[in-house]
Each structure stands twice: as C-alpha cells, then as structure tokens.
Amino acid sequence: MLSWFSILADWLIYDLAGLSSQTQFGQAVHFFVEDTSKIFALLVVMIYAIGWLRASLNVERVRDYLSGKPKFVGYGLGAGFGAITPFCSCSSIPVFLGFTSAGIPIGITMAFLLTSPLINEVAILLLFSLLGLEITLLYVVTGISIGILGGALLDFLKAERWLQPVAAKAYARGQQPAKAAGVAIPTTQAVSTLGWQQRHQFAKSETIEIFARVWKWVIIGVGIGAALHGFVPAGWLEANLGQGQWWSVPLAVLMGIPLYANATGVIPVMESLLLQGVPLGTTLAFCMSTVAASFPEFVMLKQVMKWRLLAILFVLLLISFTLMGWMLNMV
Template sequence: MFIWFTLLADWLVYDCLGLSNQSQLAQALHFFVEDTSKIFALLIIMIYAIGWLRAALNVERVRGYLAGKPKWIGYTMGSGFGAVTPFCSCSSIPVFLGFTSAGIPIGITMAFLLTSPLINEVAILLLFSLLGLEITLLYIATGMAIGIVGGAILDLLRAERWLQPIAAKAYAMGQESSQVATNPANGNAETITWRHRHQFAKSETKEIFGRVWKWVVIGVGLGAALHGFVPAGWLEANLGDGQWWSVPLAVLAGIPLYANATGVIPVMESLLIQGVPLGTTLAFCMSTVAASFPEFVMLKQVMQWRLLALVFALLLTSFTLMGWVLNLLQ
C-alpha cells in the first residue's frame, strides 16, 4: 500500500519539478510529500474506522471488566493494547477520545497512549529479523514498562484535570454515563444501526481531521527539513562511546526528528553496527518515536500545556534512566 505514496513523491519531486534525487532539497521535499500524503490517508481511514467502532462501543462491558480489579491490571491492559495497535500519536488521538468517552480511567488511557507509538507488530517483526530475540524482548519490555509506570504516575496526579476541553468533555460524559450505567432501570443499550455508525464516523473524521491537518503539515515539514539537511552520519559521530552524557544527548537529539517505530528500527541497527552502545541507541530511537516535536504537536490537540510538559518530562527521564542502566549492564 505504502508504495503508492513513494511513487507519488517520485512523480511530483523528480518528474514534475525535475529535481535531482541527490540534492538535499529533493530529499526533503520527497520526505514531505510521501509522509504527508501517507499520514493524511492513514488519518482519514483510522479516524473513520475507530469512529465507526466507537459508535457501538460497549462501555458497560469494558468498565465491567475493569471494575474491582487491581489498577495495575488496567495499566497492563492499556499498555498491552497500545503495543498491538499500529498507531502513532497522531492516529492515537481518536482512540484516546474513545477511551475517555467510555469513562476509562485516565491512567489506563495514558498507559495506552505512551506505549502505542513505541511498539507495534510490524516493528517487532522487523526488530526480531534485524537484531534478534534478546533485543526485541528487551525493547518490548522497556516500552510497556514506560507505559505502565507512566500511566500509574499520571493517574496518581489526576492528569484528567489538564485535558483540552474536547477531551475533558468526553471524559466527563464518560464518567456520567458510567454512573447511569450502574442503574438497573436503564435496561439494555439501544441497538446502533449501520447508518448511525457511518454518520457518527463521518462526523468524527471531519471534525478531528479538520483540527489536526495543519499540525501534520508543520510537524512533517520540520522532520523533512532535518531529514534532508542534517548530514548523514552526524549522529554516529557525535553520540560518544558510552560516556554518561551520551544518553541525555541522544535523547535530546531525537526530539526534533520524525519517525515511527517501524521506520526507526533500521536506524537502530545502523547505530549499533557503528558501535553506539545499546542504551544510547534505544534512548535515541525511543525519543525519536515517542518524544519528538511532531508527536507532541499532535498531542497538543488533547492535552493542555501542563499535562504535555509532564508527559514530556516523564518520557525523557524514563529514556535517560533506561539508557544509563542498559549501558552499565552492557
């Protein structure tokens, strides 16, 4: 499927504009066209599909399963769901709204949101084929641990206080429906028709895409500029040989970049081949995927600055500590 976006970028940049594929400008434009068109297509498809499912979401069943269970089970479930869903933060937003509107506790929702961009099944298969079982399991365990611990911390801090109005409204409505659902007099849920689900999904797609498309353009534009104009090999040459400062430097270097978990795996392989320590490599790649500037531009749609800064600090601290520990063990 993704080959069509590459062909579109080839045609526009190389055929229509006549640019050489060796020029930095052409590489930046190619990246921008390919990734913008791909993200737009995926956003429309995913927002519609998730909206279609949300229209008939059995809130009572989800809440009923979580009711009375220890919170760590909920955090683990949220992180596990994030690990098996191929979403970046931009396409996780409609799922985030679905969780909040269902009255799911904010810590479980955040566990999903933190884990989702770090892990997906394609990245796992690619990681296993390139780097083997040990590093693959380590990557999965680290990503899920960050989601579980982060969800627990944000739940403890009552992070729902710092949601954007659209997310806060969805969460409040979810909490109200949770209370209503406990009343036996309410009977069975109303049957949702296919036409209603289509109309709901169509409305969701129009509303959410209308808010985030310009941020996609800004975020991918920044990533494209860095992709085309940052010299190849700069990271390998400047991340050091395992000194303590190389890990926070790697984390900071990953912030302005743009990649998803699948796309960053080959970068991870290249860094390890070049002799960059495992902890430094994982810290850089996780920062690129989950703490990059484009990702946080997307998350600003559902989080206030205070919550966004808290999540940002939590991720950077987690990646740094993880990198230091792995470098020491190595």
Template sequence: MYYCSALTLLAVLWGLAYTHIAPLSNHLIFDVFGFAQNSPTGLSLEFFIYDTVKILLLLAALIYVIAWLRTAMRVEKVREYLSGKRSVVGYFLGALLGAVTPFCSCSSIPLFLGFITARIPIGVSMSFLITSPIINEIAVVVLWGLLGWKFTLSYLVAGMLAGIIGGFVMDGFRAGRWLQPFVLARMESGPAPQLINYIGKLQKPTIRQRHDFAYNEMASIFKRVWKWVVIGVGLGAALHGFVPDNWFAHNLGTGQWWTVPASVLVAIPLYSNVTGIVPIMESLLTKGLPIGTTLAFCMSAVAASLPEIIMLRQIMQIKLQALFIGYLWVMFTLVGWLFNRIGHSLF
C-alpha cells in the same frame, strides 16, 4: 442498503489511496519533479507528502470508525473493565495494543484521540500512545535479523514497560484533567442526542444515524487538527532530510553519563518510525555509540517527535504535554543508563 453500498465503496477507495501513497509520492518527487534520489530536498519533500497524506487518511478513517463503534458499544462496561482493580491489566492491554499496531508517533494520535473521546481511561490510552510508535512486528523481525534475539527481547521489554509504567504515572497524576476543553466536552457528552433514545431502549440505531454521528464527529475533529498535522510533518520532513545520522555518533559516542540524557533530548525533535530507526541503530552501534545511549536515542526518536508534540498540543494542555515529555525523558534516560551498565555482559 444505499448507505451500506456507499460506505463499502468509500472503504475500498480509502484502502486503494492508502496503499498507493508511497509509490505515488516517490514518483511525484523523483520522476515528475526530477529531484535526485539522495538529495536532502527530495527526501524531505517525499517524506512530507507521504506522511501528511497518510496521517490525514488515518485521522479521518479512525475517528469515523471509533465514533461509529461508540454508537453501539457499552462504554461504561469497557471503562469498568479497564479501571479500578484491573488497572494494571488495562495498562498492559493498552501497551499490547500499541505493540501490535504499526503506527509511528504521529499516526497513533488519531487512535489515541478515539480512545479518549470513547472515555477509555487516560492511563490506558497513554500506555497505547507511548508503546505504539516504539514497537511493531516488522521492526521486531528486522531487529532480530540485524542485532540478534537478546537485543530484540530487551528492546521489547523496555518498550512495554515504558507504556505500562507510563499509564500508571498518568493516572497517578490524574492527567485526564489536563486534556483540552473540547476533548473533555466530548468525553462528558456521551452519545449523540439523536441516539440516546435508541440506546436507552436497547434498540439499535439505524445505519443512517450511526453514519451521521460518526461523520459529524470526524469532521469536527478533523477541521480542528488538520493544519497542525501539516505543520508538524513539515518540520519533521525538514529534519529527516537535512540532519545527517553520523552527527549523533560523533557527538554522543563518548559513553559519559551525560550523553544518555543528552541523546534523548537531541532525539525528541527528530521524526522517524521504528522500522526506519532500526538501520540507524545498527549504524550507530557499529560507529561506536554505546548500546544504552543508542537505545535511549532511538526510542526517544520514535516515541516523542516534534511533529507529534505539535499535534498533541491540540489535544493536551501544556501541563499534560510537559508530564508526557518529562516522563519519556526520565524513562528513556534510565533505560540508557541501565543498558550502558549491563550491555557488555548481555550482548
């Protein structure tokens, strides 16, 4: 009873903290410290505080919750369902889960790590990681209102296909072998030793045992990656505040073939969520950037950012990171070329 009450109280406090990050960071930077609302420094600092606290809260909560669930769920049954003959279904479900979760590229990493440590197949987990930052329900509504249903549907199809095909590619390369050793060790270790007897006898572990396992899992992973969250978000915040939007339209608006792969490469160091990128899409289109180049640029900006790459380095070896970034570059380039060719007839 004590642990139930304590966990409920912690959940309430976490929810209050999470919902007040944005107004508190805004108040701290612009009211307490007195930065001008549109100043690059103020915008960067607000972005840094908001995203750092948000991602650290998500990291702690999601790893804890998934580790808690691992003490009860039958991982083998989940893996059996998502593997083998049902792999295509698994990729689709991973991409669909990514589409309905409102995470940016960095915020989706804790859940991705939870999937991996729960031994969900790497292809399914990567389908989620690719799709999650590209699509969410808020962005769909905003996209529909600003750019119409045809563009919105095309964006949704492109995002889902990127995730599904990405899962197939990752499994084809057996990408799981390129995870960091500590992640592989957690995948192979199975349940915590203190839980094996309960699971083997089909008995439920106590709340205390579940808490101990989940807390230890969360604390271990959190200690390993928190500093990289701070560094990654710091770089993203600097780019967010000091790189002007009109630079891209001015330099990549010629419509030549090379502007699409160039726009993808230029967008990778940036850091934005899909809701924030929608107004930029509209701005780039009105300034004359071709529709395919705009789509490739914006999808790359939300799906593969420099902060995300830094954080994923703690989970992935360099080979897997290179495959991940290379796949996104090729996929988004093909999407851009396709829409530059057919865009005038569709929109």
C-alpha cells in the same frame, strides 16, 4: 521494496519537478512529500477505522471489566492494549476520547496512550527479523514498562484535572453512573442497534473533524523532520553518539524530539545506528524519543490535554528514555 508513497514522491520530485536525488534539497523535498502523503493517508484511514470501532464498541463494557481489577492490572492491560494496536498518536486520540467518555481511569488511558505509538505488531516482527529476539524483547518490555509506570504516576497526580474541557466533560459524564450506584452502569445505546449507515456517518464526521484540526501541524512537523533529514550530514549521528559517553543518551533523546517517525518506520534507523556502533541504550533512547516525544505528537495531543499535562507527560518521557538508555548501556 519501494512503497507507493516513495514511488509517488520519486515521480513528483525527481521526474516531474526535475530535482536531483544527489542534492540535500532534493532529498529533503522528497522526504517531505513521501512522509506527508503517507501520514495523511494513514491519518484518514486510521481515524475512520477507529471512529467505526468507537461506534461499534460498547466502551462501558470495557469500563465494567476494568472497574473491579487492581490498578496495576489495569495499567498493564492498558499498556498491553496499546502494544497490540497499530495506532500512531494521531489515531490514538479518538480512542483516548472513547476511553475518557466511558469513565475508564485516566491512568489506564494514559498507559494505553504512552505505549500505543511505541509498539505495534508490525514493528515487533520487523525488529525481530532485523535485530533478533533479545533486542526485540528489550524494546517491548521497555515500552510497556514506560506505559505502566507513566500511567501509575499520572493517576497519582490526578491528571484528569488537566484535560481539555471536551475531554474533561466526557470523563466526568462517564464517571457519574459508576459513582452514583457503586457499580458501572451502561449509559449508551446498545451497539447492535446501530446500522452500517449510522456507523459510517459517525466515522466520517470524526475523520473530518480531527483531520481539519491537525493537518497543518502535520505539515509543520514533517517539514522540520525533512529539513533535518536532508541537511544533517550523513553519518553525523553515528559520529557524535557512538562513543557511549554519559551525555550521549540525553543528547540522543533531545535530538529525537523534532523528528517524526512511527514505530515501524524507525526500526531501519535503529538497525543503521547499531550497525554503525551506536550503543544499544543510546539507539533505543533516540528512536523512542523520535516516536513518542516528537513535535507532531504533542501538537496533536494538545487537542485533548492542557499545557500542564503535556509538560508533565513530556518530562516523564524524556526522563524515562534517558534512564532506560543509561541502564541498557551499562548492561
């Protein structure tokens, strides 16, 4: 069934502008209009919703709960929370700031941030319906494992020193009460005292601020994806990645970087690649790279991370996806 965004793009590009759906240019422009309108709508809705939740949730209570848990339990909880929340990289940024301002350990926050764009409940249901239980479990376990191990590594490297000043200051403020007394002490106003209007104003200002910062980069990133979508010949990916050579996995990972898709949108691509004979490991490596290591995501994460942390995160993801692809291709 066509989405409203696809119908809108059909009307604007094929009916109003008169471009042909049979040309590469028409397909590229259609992809750009459909995905840009869809991402912008989701961006506004999700940032507002997350802003509302941030104004309603006592994140210090989350910190209190996590403070007494072993580190790997915390990483697992962070990755698990990322897996059950339908946040893309855009809407994960407000949650990231909320976690850091509460003083939640950076490894747990990064475990959430790594897992959140890879897995969500809609993607799991769609993947199960298209490809069955075994592949769905492999995808989920792989995504959560990447989140846990990545969070542990970034904690070990003390990644909080490479946060942007606004995130670093929020993290330092969140850490101070716990260090002073040896326990976590709530520092924010009880959420019950916030009225509906206050929560709306907070969510509205959050939406305007973040949208104003990232909209131009979304256009650039989707434009790159649209060009590849329209001008890469049909079947080229299957023809060049379907033989299972060792180099096909890192090539698939690198090819996914300039593209953009969320976990739900990439599932049909995954199905198409598998049906055309691309090995499972190569397919998952390509799709995960498209979702979690794409150009738009890292541009957005630049708002809260310095270049060194972005580079470490980028290399970590590429190595993780490549090793995972090789392992699954050998099974």
